Amino acid sequence: MSSTKSSVRYPWTEERLLAAPPRDPASQLPKPPRPLQVTYPFSSDDLLREHYRSPWGEVRIGKILEDLDSLSALIAFEHCNVADLASRPPLLVTAGVEAIELRSSRLELREDMKMSGRVVWAGSSSVDIGMELEQAGQLQLTALFTFVARDMLTNRPHPISPLHPKTRQEREQFCEREVINQRRKEARAAAKGSTSLQQAASLEEARWAEQLLAVAKTKMDLPALADSNLLLMDDTSLENTFTCQPQMRNVHGRVFGGFLMRRAFELAHSTTYLFAGCRPRAVEVEQVTFRRPVNIGDLMRLKSWVTHTWVSPHNPEQVLVVLDGMAQLQVEASVTQPERRSSVVTNTFHCVFSFELQRDEEGAPVPPKRVLPSTEQQALKVARAVFGRELPF
Numbered sequence: 001m002s003s004t005k006s007s008v009r010y011p012w013t014e015e016r017l018l019a020a021p022p023r024d025p026a027s028q029l030p031k032p033p034r035p036l037q038v039t040y041p042f043s044s045d046d047l048l049r050e051h052y053r054s055p056w057g058e059v060r061i062g063k064i065l066e067d068l069d070s071l072s073a074l075i076a077f078e079h080c081n082v083a084d085l086a087s088r089p090p091l092l093v094t095a096g097v098e099a100i101e102l103r104s105s106r107l108e109l110r111e112d113m114k115m116s117g118r119v120v121w122a123g124s125s126s127v128d129i130g131m132e133l134e135q136a137g138q139l140q141l142t143a144l145f146t147f148v149a150r151d152m153l154t155n156r157p158h159p160i161s162p163l164h165p166k167t168r169q170e171r172e173q174f175c176e177r178e179v180i181n182q183r184r185k186e187a188r189a190a191a192k193g194s195t196s197l198q199q200a201a202s203l204e205e206a207r208w209a210e211q212l213l214a215v216a217k218t219k220m221d222l223p224a225l226a227d228s229n230l231l232l233m234d235d236t237s238l239e240n241t242f243t244c245q246p247q248m249r250n251v252h253g254r255v256f257g258g259f260l261m262r263r264a265f266e267l268a269h270s271t272t273y274l275f276a277g278c279r280p281r282a283v284e285v286e287q288v289t290f291r292r293p294v295n296i297g298d299l300m301r302l303k304s305w306v307t308h309t310w311v312s313p314h315n316p317e318q319v320l321v322v323l324d325g326m327a328q329l330q331v332e333a334s335v336t337q338p339e340r341r342s343s344v345v346t347n348t349f350h351c352v353f354s355f356e357l358q359r360d361e362e363g364a365p366v367p368p369k370r371v372l373p374s375t376e377q378q379a380l381k382v383a384r385a386v387f388g389r390e391l392p393f
Contacts, residue, residue: 020088030164037116059107062262069258072129072145090149090158094257097288100143105281121177125157209379216372236306255294264331264349276355286350309368310392325368
């Protein structure tokens with residue numbers, strides 16, 4: 001993989017950080033967006049093709065997720081002048097991924113690709129990075145990453161350079177992100193003092209969650225008499241536990257966020273594969289939330305669930321409409337500390353996959369099993385996800 005030249009390298013050691021003076025907020029001058037890109041010469045590089053090969057002879061999507069996180073971090077580093085040795089730089093942390101939309105679930109292994117990104121919005125201490133992936137002249141993927149800047153020593157918000165958009169498209173994107181981020185600030189202020197479940201439970205969501213729990217109770221109490229097309233969320237679950245190794249670390253010595261995204265995505269893929277009975281196709285990584293940092297040596301537990309299913313036309317423009325099964329999945333990452341008898345959620349991931357429906361004896365498509373929550377907490381999480389993303393139900 002080759003890349004455009006960038007001056008960003010991480011030159012900071014612990015000694016330099018302790019000795020460096022804090023950065024003056026007045027020195028953070030407005031900066032225009034500066035696009036960066038990397039190219040994947042798959043057509044001519046056999047070793048690169050092998051590195052990115054999936055079991056089905058396509059590009060491994062999980063590796064692309066890692067690269068998206070790496071390049072977006074590099075763009076954020078450059079915007080925040082991390083390489084400036086005159087003063088102490090901010091600690092940049094991935095706060096979340098709003099959406100990774102896959103225009104095609106199949107990336108060809110013998111076609112060159114280009115990944116690019118740039119800053120689309122910057123606040124006082126946070127920055128949004130827009131990412132794109134192109135192959136064969138077609139836009140294949142879009143994504144948006146958010147990073148927050150913190151002081152290395154105090155962990156307080158660290159001021160960063162404002163963004164100075166120049167083109168009409170850059171100004172429109174900036175204004176759009178400005179509105180979205182303002183709404184998020186207002187939502188956070190309104191939610192203070194409420195639990196996450198209370199925040200989720202609008203009247204419509206709460207009613208739907210109650211209906212789900214009522215059907216689920218019949219499934220749990222009368223399994224022999226319940227509809228055979230019903231399945232509890234916990235019966236779809238898979239789990240993966242591992243110790244975080246030094247090879248997984250980023251420049252700050254913590255576990256690289258892209259690594260966690262890849263592991264979560266591939267667990268979600270396996271979960272859908274077992275649920276659907278055929279190989280699923282990735283549609284979207286809807287939302288990734290990074291709540292707490294993960295350190296080297298932490299015992300990381302990933303747990304996945306199918307949370308919701310529906311049927312969608314494969315191509316509505318075709319005369320003969322082919323139906324696809326659709327599944328939304330959640331993966332929860334927790335750091336478990338056996339010595340302290342504690343387990344804390346650090347990350348949550350939401351993905352959508354499509355899959356070919358099973359057929360009955362007459363060849364008609366069979367709808368996927370309906371998945372039900374078995375607890376109030378699960379029901380409210382599902383309701384928030386379904387209503388928040390306007391999914392069919």
